[in-house]
Amino acid sequence: MGFWDKLANLDRRWIYLSVAISVIFPMLFVIKFPVEISPEARQLYNAVESLPDSSVVFLTFDYYPSTLAETEPMSIAALNQMFRKNMKVITMTTIPLGGPSIAERVTRMVAEKYNKVYGVDYVNLGYKANYVAVLKGMGSSIESIYPSDNRGTPLKDLPLMNKVKNYNDIKFIYVVADNAIVDYWISIVNAQYKTPVGAGMTAVMAPKMYPFVQAGQLTGLLGGMKGAAEYEELVGVKGTAIRGMDAQSLVHLLIIGFVILGNISYFVTRKKTGPGVMK
Amino acid sequence: MKVRLLSTIFFLASLTAMAFLVFPAPAAAQIEGGIFRTERTAVLIFVILFSAVILTYTRWAKQGKKLFIRKIAGLDAVEEAVGRATEMGKPVLFIPGISEIDEIETIAGVSILGRVARITAQYETPLIVPVRYPMILAAGQEVVEQAYTEMGKKDAYNQDIVRYVAGEQFAFTATVNGIMMRDKPAANIYMGAFFAESLLLAETGNAAGSIQIAGTARPEQLPFFVAACDYTLMGEELYAASSYLSHEPLLLGGLKGQDFIKVLIVAVIAVGSILFSFGVGENFKQIFGAGQ
Amino acid sequence: MRTTLPVIIAFISGLIMVVSFFLNPQTTFLGNTEEEVLQWASIIGGFTLLLGVVSIVRVNSKTVGQRKKGWLFNLATLISIFAMAIPSILPVTSQSNFGSIFYKVFPESWGSLFGTAPGSIYDWLFNYLDSPMMATMFAMLAFYIASAAYRAFRARNAEATLLLLTAVLVMLWRIPMGEAFLRLFGDNIPGYINTYIMNGANAAVQRGIVIGAALGAASMSLRIMLGIERTYMGKG
Structure with missing residues (x-):
């Protein structure tokens, strides 16, 4: 078996090793390239920025711990922007596994930075089963779905929730998700209650959302770690997404390199075996 | 052949019905105390049309009409x-x-x-x-x-x-x-x-x-x-x-009906694109916007 | 009867949801029914979680009991379930439900270990065991996509070549280094990729697939409601 044949049938473990090295390398040596802002990320940033100070907004933590690397920087950057504008933030999740804890941890961390008080400046509603019922139900009354917050405090005892009844009192819904829940935020909440919805999503989910941005059903979109890095750049927070860009860059380049190499070996070995014969 | 002819007539009739909807545009505002959500009229029409088409094709399939389904x-x-x-x-x-x-x-x-x-x-x-x-x-x-x-x-x-x-x-x-x-x-x-x-x-x-x-x-x-x-x-x-x-004809009829609606949607998209290209598509757009 | 009754139930349930979509919830009973039914679904959803716990305990304890091959893994699963669940449902203070009884036996200082608040056992296990394990599995995608791309992205014909070139362009566009590289060929290249590939070709294809899938789903729902499609309930 010649070199090109070996390359055409390369053991996938060599590929795995190369990917591992490409992720580890930028952690040791920082190579920084400027992050360019996409129109969709800017649209989302401007939508939040143009809201009056002290507006009540929803921030959802619709993601599992598995995608924290992509989604958590979005939540942190968004919270920084919201608290800086003295907005009142209501957080919730449709994810039972980890959603409430992540919301609690991240919100508390950013709130402390801006001296925000729980119950007055922000509230974590937590998780409720059956997202369709939850999203629809909050259109009539948030309290009917969440009689108490994530800590078990009745909503009527929280000053912030006294002035919020349903979606009519929410100025913007900022969804951070790693799953198809955004479809429901659009089709149930935006379409039926007209509350503007913007989203930050994992890179794999984002391409599906472009038609909704075009149709105006989604006000802005962040895609994956790059989207998170763009938002960090816009808000002025130097977070983990910007730092992760180096590793992502190298792995993308590595994959492109592999694709080129794979094609060269494909053409060389095809010439040997004759046209039309596929290995 | 007969099925194809009937399909064409059905298709044209549906398209005409949709075209009629353009003029006049339906009232977008919902009547506060009404029973029906009038802003969803377009969706209701679509649901009725969709169900009718699927049922018609299922009936034809039941009657033993030959329906072509592409290979998957x-x-x-x-x-x-x-x-x-x-x-x-x-x-x-x-x-x-x-x-x-x-x-x-x-x-x-x-x-x-x-x-x-x-x-x-x-x-x-x-x-x-x-x-x-x-x-x-x-x-x-x-x-x-x-x-x-x-x-x-x-x-x-x-x-x-x-x-x-x-x-x-x-x-x-x-x-x-x-x-x-x-x-x-x-x-x-x-x-x-x-x-x-x-x-x-x-x-x-x-x-x-x-x-x-x-x-x-x-x-x-x-x-x-x-x-x-x-x-x-x-x-x-x-x-x-x-x-x-x-391979049950009854189930395949539903697929055929679905394809029919798809062609209808393509036609609506084409009509919308043409109307907008000539700057007269606002009423048309309102029908679908109001259906949300 | 075994066939007819489920079909009747499926038809009525589906019909209620369809009809209520068109009725005003403020003035009609059915308009509200939709929300009521969804609340029931929410309650049933809660019970399903319980059903899951019962099922996993039953399946795993059977394997452990019979000492089947790999039973230690099943035992680890059982221990993990209880290690996560029990501390999270124990009373946090003597004022909590059953707290007065619990803290007669155990010191009240243990309260901070229970529940799901920061610092609790559940929180600790979740943050330092469960989260990293899930993240590791998700991160494996990077390795798998690299090997899949190496194998699948071959310029076998015109379509495959187009797919390959598009993928390479998008991969470059999604990284700062790549954007800088693309700009060498023209300042507007990243913008063009966003406009023509993501907002153009990609959005059009997504719409086509979504419209087709939505029609397929609607057609299937209708077939289920009318009892034409019954395979999902074990009927031919």
């Missing part, structure tokens, strides 16, 4: 894959997605499982069906047991064919990957709603050397299945699969 290579390959598994004496692995039973994709997956189970029962090929939710466990067991009974292979059925493995997405994936590497199924069939685990499953199956057939309506997961599987059913092909595999 992925589904034709199912029987071939089970045959290969039988020859090799290896199992067939079927995953009905990782969503709950309330997801229509999962129901489609479970329906296809029923068809696949009939084939595996016929050939007496071992079948493994790992599931992520207890509700699907119950439904899956019922479907597979019925399939084995109908094929007269009740003795070959056992409750462990459909098994609950884990509720957490990646714990489920890890378990299924383990089954793939240990049992080396000859064929892996993925039908239903899949998310980030799609590539983890398909790539492991590929490494294990299995024939792989996937079907999902999640556009974001399609590229992964296309890259790692031998056949991929896209979007509506998943919902058509059960009917296609059944």
Whole structure:
């Protein structure tokens, strides 16, 4: 078996090793390239920025711990922007596994930075089963779905929730998700209650959302770690997404390199075996 | 020929009905105390039209009219894959997605499982069906047991064919990957709603050397299945699969009706594009906007 | 009857949801029914979680009891379930439900270990065991996509070549280094990729697939409601 044949049938473990090295390398040596802002990320940033100070907004933590690397920087950057504008933030999740804890941890961390008080400046509603019922139900009354917050405090005892009844009192819904829940935020909440919805999503989910941005059903979109890095750049927070860009860059380049190499070996070995014969 | 003629008349009539809707535009505002949500009139018309078309085609199919359904290579390959598994004496692995039973994709997956189970029962090929939710466990067991009974292979059925493995997405994936590497199924069939685990499953199956057939309506997961599987059913092909595999005219009629509506939608898009190109599409747009 | 009754139930349930979509919830009973039914679904959803726990305990304890191959893994699963669940449902203070009884036996200082608040056992296990394990599985995608791309992205024909070139362009566009590289060929290249590939070709294809899938789902729902499609309930 010649070199090109070996390359055409390369053991996938060599590929795995190369990917591992490409992720580890930028952690040791920082190579920084400027992050360019996409129109969709800017649209989302401007939508939040143009809201009056002290507006009540929803921030959802619709993601599992598995995608924290992509989604958590979005939540942190968004919270920084919201608290800086003295907005009142209501957080919730449709994810039972980890959603409430992540919301609690991240919100508390950013709130402390801006001296925000729980119950007055922000509230974590937590998780409720059956997202369709939850999203629809909050259109009539948030309290009917969440009689108490994530800590078990009745909503009527929280000053912030006294002035919020349903979606009519929410100025913007900022969804951070790693799953198809955004479809429901659009089709149930935006379409039926007209509350503007913007989203930050994992890179794999984002391409599906472009038609909704075009149709105006989604006000802005962040895609994956790059989207998170763009938002960090816009808000002025130097977070983990910007730092992760180096590793992502190298792995993308590595994959492109592999694709080129794979094609060269494909053409060389095809010439040997004759046209039309596929290995 | 007669069916084609009737289809054309039906199509033109529907298109005319839609065109009438353009003038005058319906009242967008909802009457506060009314019984009906008038802003959803366009959706109601669509629902009635859609149901009428599907039912008409189903009726025609029942009457024995010949309906042409294009070949779906992925589904034709199912029987071939089970045959290969039988020859090799290896199992067939079927995953009905990782969503709950309330997801229509999962129901489609479970329906296809029923068809696949009939084939595996016929050939007496071992079948493994790992599931992520207890509700699907119950439904899956019922479907597979019925399939084995109908094929007269009740003795070959056992409750462990459909098994609950884990509720957490990646714990489920890890378990299924383990089954793939240990049992080396000859064929892996993925039908239903899949998310980030799609590539983890398909790539492991590929490494294990299995024939792989996937079907999902999640556009974001399609590229992964296309890259790692031998056949991929896209979007509506998943919902058509059960009917296609059944070869029952009654079910195929529904597919034909669905295609008819699709052509109608394409026509509406084309009309809208032309109207907007001439700057007179606002009324047209209002119909669809009001339907939200 | 075994066939007819489920079909009737499926038809009525589906019909209620369809009809209520068009009725005003403020003035009609059915308009509200939709929300009521969804609340029931929410309650049933809660019970399903319980059903899951019962099922996993039953399946795993059977394997452990029979000492089947790999039973230690099943035992680890059982221990993990209880290690996560029990501390999270124990009373946090003597004022909590059953707290007065519990803290007669155990010191009240243990309260901070229970529940799901920061610092609790559940929180600790979740943050330092469960989260990293899930993240690791998700991160494996990077390795798998690299090997899948190496194998699948071959310029076999015109369509495959187009797919390959598009993928390479999008991969470059999604990284700062790549954007800088693309700008060498023209300042507007990243913008063009966003406009023509993501907002053009990609959005159009997504729409096509979504419209087709939505029609397929609607058609299947209708077939289920009318009892034409019954395979999902184990009927031919």
